Amino acid sequence: MSRLYEGLLEALRLIISFDPDLLTIVLLSLRVSITAILLATLIGVPIGTLLGLKEEKKTGFFNKIIFTFMGMPPVVAGLIIFLILSRQGPLGVLGLLYTPSAMIIAQVFLASPIVIGLTMVGIRAKGGEIEETARSLGAGSALAAWTVVKESRYAILGAVITGFSRVVAEVGAVMIVGGNIEGHTRVMTTAIVLETRKGNFELAIGLGIILLMISFIVNSVLYTIQKGGKKN
Amino acid sequence: MKAVRKIYDEEVLYINELILTKGCIYGVIGPSGAGKSTLLRIINMLTDQSSGEILYNGEPAPKNGLGKLTLQRNMALVFQKTLLFKDTVWNNIAYGLKARGFNKKEIEIRVNSLLDQIGMTELASRRAETLSGGEAQRVAIARAVAFEPEILLLDEPTANLDPGNIELIEEMIIKMARDKAITVIMVTHNVFQAKRIADQVIFINQGKIVEMGPTEKIFSKPDNESTRLFVEGKMVY
Ligand SMILES: Nc1ncnc2c1ncn2[C@@H]1O[C@H](COP(=O)(O)OP(=O)(O)O)[C@@H](O)[C@H]1O
Ligand SMILES: [Mg+2]
Numbered sequence: 001m002s003r004l005y006e007g008l009l010e011a012l013r014l015i016i017s018f019d020p021d022l023l024t025i026v027l028l029s030l031r032v033s034i035t036a037i038l039l040a041t042l043i044g045v046p047i048g049t050l051l052g053l054k055e056e057k058k059t060g061f062f063n064k065i066i067f068t069f070m071g072m073p074p075v076v077a078g079l080i081i082f083l084i085l086s087r088q089g090p091l092g093v094l095g096l097l098y099t100p101s102a103m104i105i106a107q108v109f110l111a112s113p114i115v116i117g118l119t120m121v122g123i124r125a126k127g128g129e130i131e132e133t134a135r136s137l138g139a140g141s142a143l144a145a146w147t148v149v150k151e152s153r154y155a156i157l158g159a160v161i162t163g164f165s166r167v168v169a170e171v172g173a174v175m176i177v178g179g180n181i182e183g184h185t186r187v188m189t190t191a192i193v194l195e196t197r198k199g200n201f202e203l204a205i206g207l208g209i210i211l212l213m214i215s216f217i218v219n220s221v222l223y224t225i226q227k228g229g230k231k232n
Numbered sequence: 233m234k235a236v237r238k239i240y241d242e243e244v245l246y247i248n249e250l251i252l253t254k255g256c257i258y259g260v261i262g263p264s265g266a267g268k269s270t271l272l273r274i275i276n277m278l279t280d281q282s283s284g285e286i287l288y289n290g291e292p293a294p295k296n297g298l299g300k301l302t303l304q305r306n307m308a309l310v311f312q313k314t315l316l317f318k319d320t321v322w323n324n325i326a327y328g329l330k331a332r333g334f335n336k337k338e339i340e341i342r343v344n345s346l347l348d349q350i351g352m353t354e355l356a357s358r359r360a361e362t363l364s365g366g367e368a369q370r371v372a373i374a375r376a377v378a379f380e381p382e383i384l385l386l387d388e389p390t391a392n393l394d395p396g397n398i399e400l401i402e403e404m405i406i407k408m409a410r411d412k413a414i415t416v417i418m419v420t421h422n423v424f425q426a427k428r429i430a431d432q433v434i435f436i437n438q439g440k441i442v443e444m445g446p447t448e449k450i451f452s453k454p455d456n457e458s459t460r461l462f463v464e465g466k467m468v469y
Contacts, residue, residue, distance in 0.1 A: 129315055132278055136309035137328040138379065140301055151318055 011206035036107030048119025069113035078176030122155020259430030308376035316360035366397030
């Protein structure tokens, strides 16, 4: 009990004093996951919108694939990206393994299906109606699609935030492709695993608290957005 | 419009021939499920007909590309279930003008004048989500007429509205049609509404035009027995 208590106190001290080790880890975590979710948004929103505007019957096969990928275990995603990026793999020449770029790729791979799937579901609810309204007012295809995206912004933002909270908290994929190298590819989740094993509970608890805070903030935003979306 | 058919799971619309005249107000009446909405959607080219041909000013309608868009831009459709964009009233009305690349000044003039016409100048910056049913419908119609389409298609524009709003919207429709020589095709479940504002009435039943003629004639001495029953409110269906 006292170990937890002392660990907690020390963890708070580390956080309040902006401990450089802790800061490096948190910033890398955020950089990797934010970059990943931005890329996943660029990929996922257009695809999800397109699929959402098609009749459900016609996208049945895609639906199954996307929903499977949405629930993919991070370690499996890590393994796949590892095999692709490893020296013998198809993209081995790029030498990306054990770099933050590899971690970003793995997280894009994890987050894109979530963004695609949730965008698709959100658009399917009313997208057809919105598209027709836009067209009936003289919108061409591009403007009509943009209007659908704009009108479905709550659902899309929800999709993006859900994707972010999934990748920022995942450990399996970044561990495999990043390698948890100190100061280079060590992020919050992999650091917690390592520090706990080493018995360095202060840093582990400190990172755990920050991760929880991020999760709290992200979910509060999500909750507010969904409330706003329902109202309309 | 010639020999136009629409088949979903079964044939829901078959129109042998329908000729519409510019600047006329048409009232389309008929029981629900008759194919009235389908007819509007086909005219607006939101759905393709299964067979047959639609001619606009004597020219066959292009099925796609810029030609189709240009033609669509001459029309506006107000849906049975209207959807306003989650945006301000002002931006809703401006939508079609922006889509057509009108300049800022022109957009401002038109939107403001329409806001005045629908008595909603004070509500210009209100979010459309917060409007009452009657206000929302006025905005939907203002949004559709802002770009002065040649053909205005209205699908039960006053369903579920109170008498005050119905009167206001009917006045608006008549004024638009007369001032700008817009052809109006208005579907209505309310035969009295058709009687009040239409020049010509089209009675559709089970996907077919049963009778079409001057409003007065349809209401006083229709050729068809089922038309008579329908306009007298005696049709059983
Ligand atoms: N997208 C669709 N798919 C299948 N059937 C449809 C579709 N839209 C309309 N229908 C059918 O077509 C018929 C005519 O519908 P509609 O034109 O909406 O009638 P109305 O507007 O006169 O009430 C109805 O039987 C309806 O069920
Ligand atoms: Mg209808």
